[in-house]
Amino acid sequence: MPPLQPEAAPLFHVIDPRVFDRAQLDDLCDLTTRVRLLAKHPEGARFLLGLLPDRRAMLYFVQPSTRTFLSFNNACHVLGIRTSEIRDPSTSSEVKGESFEDSIRTFSSYVDVIVMRTPRSGEAARAADLMNRIPRPVPIINAGSGQDQHPTQALLDIYTLDRSFEEQGGIDGKVIGLMGDLKRGRTVRSLCYLMKNYRNVRLVLIAPEQFALEPDIKAHLRENNIPFVDRARLADVLPDLDAIYVTRMQSEWDTAGETGRVNYADYSITSENLGRMKQTAVIMHPLPRGPEIAPAVDDDPRAVYWRQERNGMWMRVAILLKIFRADGVVRDFDISALN
Ligand code: ASP
Numbered sequence: 001m002p003p004l005q006p007e008a009a010p011l012f013h014v015i016d017p018r019v020f021d022r023a024q025l026d027d028l029c030d031l032t033t034r035v036r037l038l039a040k041h042p043e044g045a046r047f048l049l050g051l052l053p054d055r056r057a058m059l060y061f062v063q064p065s066t067r068t069f070l071s072f073n074n075a076c077h078v079l080g081i082r083t084s085e086i087r088d089p090s091t092s093s094e095v096k097g098e099s100f101e102d103s104i105r106t107f108s109s110y111v112d113v114i115v116m117r118t119p120r121s122g123e124a125a126r127a128a129d130l131m132n133r134i135p136r137p138v139p140i141i142n143a144g145s146g147q148d149q150h151p152t153q154a155l156l157d158i159y160t161l162d163r164s165f166e167e168q169g170g171i172d173g174k175v176i177g178l179m180g181d182l183k184r185g186r187t188v189r190s191l192c193y194l195m196k197n198y199r200n201v202r203l204v205l206i207a208p209e210q211f212a213l214e215p216d217i218k219a220h221l222r223e224n225n226i227p228f229v230d231r232a233r234l235a236d237v238l239p240d241l242d243a244i245y246v247t248r249m250q251s252e253w254d255t256a257g258e259t260g261r262v263n264y265a266d267y268s269i270t271s272e273n274l275g276r277m278k279q280t281a282v283i284m285h286p287l288p289r290g291p292e293i294a295p296a297v298d299d300d301p302r303a304v305y306w307r308q309e310r311n312g313m314w315m316r317v318a319i320l321l322k323i324f325r326a327d328g329v330v331r332d333f334d335i336s337a338l339n
Pocket of ligand 1: 185
């Protein structure tokens with residue numbers, strides 16, 4: 001891993017993955033590793049717990065979430081940050097007709113950071129715009145906005161790729177397959193935005209025609225000289241891939257049973273096709289999974305999605321440390337003294 005970047009800029013809002021440059025990504029990955037190692041030791045865990053006990057976070061999650069909610073909640077707790085939450089919009093004054101802006105402004109009156117997931121695209125950006133106009137703004141973290149973006153997922157995906165390729169020169173030069181519902185899945189859209197930071201990465205987009213990656217993201221890839229090809233079936237490209245990032249069909253957005261017409265065999269990892277993958281390849285998935293990864297694949301050492309899930313909590317600790325500018329003390333902590 002490259003050396004630390006102590007001068008990397010502090011974070012405020014985390015809305016759009018395009019703002020991250022390579023130095024910030026390397027810095028976040030390094031910080032994530034430090035936190036992960038520190039937390040393994042009782043003394044390190046207590047040190048982390050004592051870092052931000054005076055901070056409060058609002059978890060506003062009005063779209064289903066298991067991992068992102070729990071990992072943010074626990075990331076806050078790792079650092080001593082106290083949390084409050086709204087997970088069901090019917091319990092908020094929005095049902096009385098309060099505007100989205102007024103609700104967000106209200107949350108900001110009580111806490112120091114708002115982590116939010118909403119079913120509508122662009123709402124986290126709207127919340128951040130509002131914060132930039134009020135006297136006591138708090139950072140907004142986009143924890144998934146409609147079909148649009150999921151920046152913290154992309155950051156943990158980068159961390160997982162980086163860790164997986166530690167002995168193989170990192171992410172640079174790798175061939176990465178992105179498979180599944182590339183049209184309606186926000187994780188791939190965010191991950192594509194981060195790819196501009198890595199040299200000579202080639203993307204293979206594997207999706208049914210009706211769920212192909214949207215033109216805006218393809219335009220971004222072209223503008224940033226990231227080569228990509230579209231393929232209709234995994235079988236055609238499997239042996240070439242260094243990583244396969246599998247996603248589920250986002251059936252919650254179906255209007256006329258579109259998911260039902262997908263031939264899953266072309267977009268799935270099974271024990272049978274594992275034999276055609278490189279020995280050094282990695283299989284990732286943002287989860288939850290559907291039939292696109294057979295449970296038997298979990299036992300293969302190339303399946304890293306459970307590690308990826310856990311990395312999510314550590315990366316979110318690192319993001320919170322950066323936001324609250326508490327990363328410096330973590331860097332200064334001598335981890336070797338704990339061993
Ligand atoms: N958990 C991810 C998301 O919230 C992926 C998914 O739901 O398929 O976007």
